[in-house]
Amino acid sequence: MTWAGSSDAPPSARVAALAPSMQPSERRVAEAIAADIESAIDRSAQEVAEIVGVGRATVIRTAQTLGYDGYPQLRVALARELASGPMPVDESVDGSMLGALRAEVEAFSARLPQTVTALTDPQLEDFVESLDGATRVLVAANGLSAPLGLDLVLRLTAAGRPAEYLPDALGQEIAARQLGAGSVCVVISGSGVNRATLSVMTAARESGARVLAVTSFARSAVAESADVALVIPPVRGSFREELEHASRAALMLVTESLVGLVVARRGEQGRDARSATLSVLGHSLDE
Incomplete structure (x- = not known):
């Protein structure tokens, strides 16, 4: 390959x-x-x-x-x-914690543009169209990717595209087996080799659902098993560093941006949903 x-x-x-x-x-x-x-x-x-x-x-x-x-x-x-490429970042620090933090943030931002270089328009269009038109959307994410799953579901629901996320991996697999044709299972996995997540993917495919994935490695089991895979290369650049640092910042940036694409695709319906969400948020705030 x-x-x-x-x-x-x-x-x-x-x-x-x-x-x-x-x-x-x-x-x-x-x-x-x-x-x-x-x-x-x-x-x-x-x-x-x-x-x-x-x-x-x-x-x-x-x-x-x-x-x-x-x-x-x-x-x-x-x-x-x-x-x-960007100008080299001066990672020298003055010995302070703030200096070290600044150097890390600047190094991260310098590498950030590469996160979307692996994507193509047809992939994105297929992903967003499938997500928008599905009769049911289940989000599967485990381990360090789990918070991204919950975040994506909340954002999709606020955008008028109801979705569901179960924090328990076994619960995800049970739900995936009941999806059926016309449904979509969105998988988020940084490593692309999480065993529990792969089991959910298998269950979803056997049910007849379409599987969409967001992952960091193009030839991982998750990427190769998905109907559509958006590959977001790790910002730190290697699998070893991915295991050591396990950052999901780039994946979260992309998943949040994907919701914006869904809203744009839904047109007035998407804007109305966001307006309703803001109304609810407005009533929940206090002085």
């Missing part, structure tokens, strides 16, 4: 999304390139092979897995990414 996302996605985003499921030798090549883009631009395929400790053919296969014709085309894409 090679890169199937947007052709505009930069190499680093492609590596972040594909590396966890690459062959070990290709993964080493991809991560070595992503770790030092500037040097990779100046190196030949043979030089990269010698540094990583693989054959030249492996370097070429890696470039093709990332969606390029060969390593020369990958080098051009790397140069383009380097030229169009």
Whole structure:
């Protein structure tokens, strides 16, 4: 399986999304390139092979897995990414907690634009159309992605698109088995390999429902099992760092924005629903 996302996605985003499921030798090549883009631009395929400790053919296969014709085309894409990327962030701190916090936030914001580079218009249109037109919507999310599931349901309901979320994984699976044709199961999974979430997906598909996924890795079990998968590469850039830091900030940003697309698609109906929601909120506030 090679890169199937947007052709505009930069190499680093492609590596972040594909590396966890690459062959070990290709993964080493991809991560070595992503770790030092500037040097990779100046190196030949043979030089990269010698540094990583693989054959030249492996370097070429890696470039093709990332969606390029060969390593020369990958080098051009790397140069383009380097030229169009944000200015390097000064991560030096003054030793204070505030300085460390500022450095982390600035580094995060500099990498944030890559989160939507893997998406395409047809994917988004299919996702939003299926979500809007479903007779029933069940959201499945477990572990560290669970709060995103609840947040998405609350936002969809406020937008006039009723949805349901059960905090218990077994409850999600039971509900998924009862969805049926015309329904949709929206799966949110950062890692894309959560066992409980995969069980919910299987139950939903067996019921005849359509499965939509939001995940971080293009070749994960969740992405490959979904009817439509929106891949949001991890901001930190690698599966190891995803496991260590487990940030869901980029996924939450995208899921919140998806609700805005649903509201826009629903037109006056969506605006009326939001107006009703604001009215309820207004009555709930006190001085």
